[in-house]
Amino acid sequence: MWWLESTLSLENLVSEIQEASNRISKLVKSIKDYSHMDRGVAMEAVDIHEGLRSTLTMLKHKFKSKNIQLVKNLAPELPNVKGFAGELNQVWTNLIVNAIDAMAPGGELSVHTYPDREYVRVDITDNGSGIPEDIQTRIFEPFFTTKAMGEGTGMGLDIVRKIVNRHKGEIDVESRPGKTTFSLCFPGDK
Ligand SMILES: Nc1ncnc2c1ncn2[C@@H]1O[C@H](COP(=O)(O)OP(=O)(O)OP(=O)(O)O)[C@@H](O)[C@H]1O
Ligand SMILES: [Mg+2]
Numbered sequence: 001m002w003w004l005e006s007t008l009s010l011e012n013l014v015s016e017i018q019e020a021s022n023r024i025s026k027l028v029k030s031i032k033d034y035s036h037m038d039r040g041v042a043m044e045a046v047d048i049h050e051g052l053r054s055t056l057t058m059l060k061h062k063f064k065s066k067n068i069q070l071v072k073n074l075a076p077e078l079p080n081v082k083g084f085a086g087e088l089n090q091v092w093t094n095l096i097v098n099a100i101d102a103m104a105p106g107g108e109l110s111v112h113t114y115p116d117r118e119y120v121r122v123d124i125t126d127n128g129s130g131i132p133e134d135i136q137t138r139i140f141e142p143f144f145t146t147k148a149m150g151e152g153t154g155m156g157l158d159i160v161r162k163i164v165n166r167h168k169g170e171i172d173v174e175s176r177p178g179k180t181t182f183s184l185c186f187p188g189d190k
Helices: 001-035 048-058 060-065 085-102 158-166
Strands: 044-046 069-073 081-083 108-116 119-126 171-174 179-188
Touching: 001 048, 001 085, 044 048, 044 085, 048 060, 048 085, 048 108, 048 119, 060 085, 060 108, 081 085, 081 108, 081 179, 085 119, 085 158, 085 179
Parallel strands: 069 108
Antiparallel strands: 044 081, 108 119, 119 179, 171 179
C-alpha cells in the first residue's frame, strides 16, 4: 500500500506547513508591533501592555534557552503613556535582557504594572546576582559594563535613562543578591 502511506505523509506535511506558516505570520505581526514599522514618528498614546507583550514575544527564545519563568502581574486597567512606542520597547528590552543575563538558569523574572495617581508604574524584578552596592550609582553611565569584552557595550542603561527622561519619567533601582527591581514611572496620558 505505498500510495496510502505517501498520501498520509503528504497530509502530515501539508498540516505541518500550515502550522509553520501560522507561526511565521504571528511572528511577523509581533515584529511589526515591536518595531512600529508601520506607524508615525510623533508622540502618541502608547499602550504599555501592548509594548511589553510584543517585547516578551521577541525575547521568548531567551527565556526558553535559559529556562526562565515569567510572572506577569498586569493591572486590569492602565492609562496610556504619551510617547514613542518603539523607544519604550527598547527600554523593556534592555531591562529584560539585563535581568536574564544576571540570572542563573531556572530564574524568575516578574513584570508588574499598576496605576498610581496620574502615573503609570512598571516594575521589572529578577532573582539574579544583584548589583553590588558600590557600582549601583554607575550602572547608568555610558560604557559602564561588568560583562566580558565583546559581550556588553555598557550602553543599555544609558539608552534607557535617556529614553525615560525624554518621556518625563523616572527610573530607580533597588538591588540585593537574589532580588533586583528596576522601577519606572511615567506620567499617564489623560
Ligand atoms: N538586573 C540586573 N542584575 C544585575 N546586574 C545588572 C542588572 N542590570 C544591569 N546590571 C549591571 O549594570 C551593568 C550595565 O548595564 P547596561 O545594560 O548599561 O550594559 P550591559 O548590559 O553591560 O551591556 P549592553 O546592554 O550594552 O549590552 C551591567 O554590566 C551589569 O553589571
Ligand atoms: Mg544591557
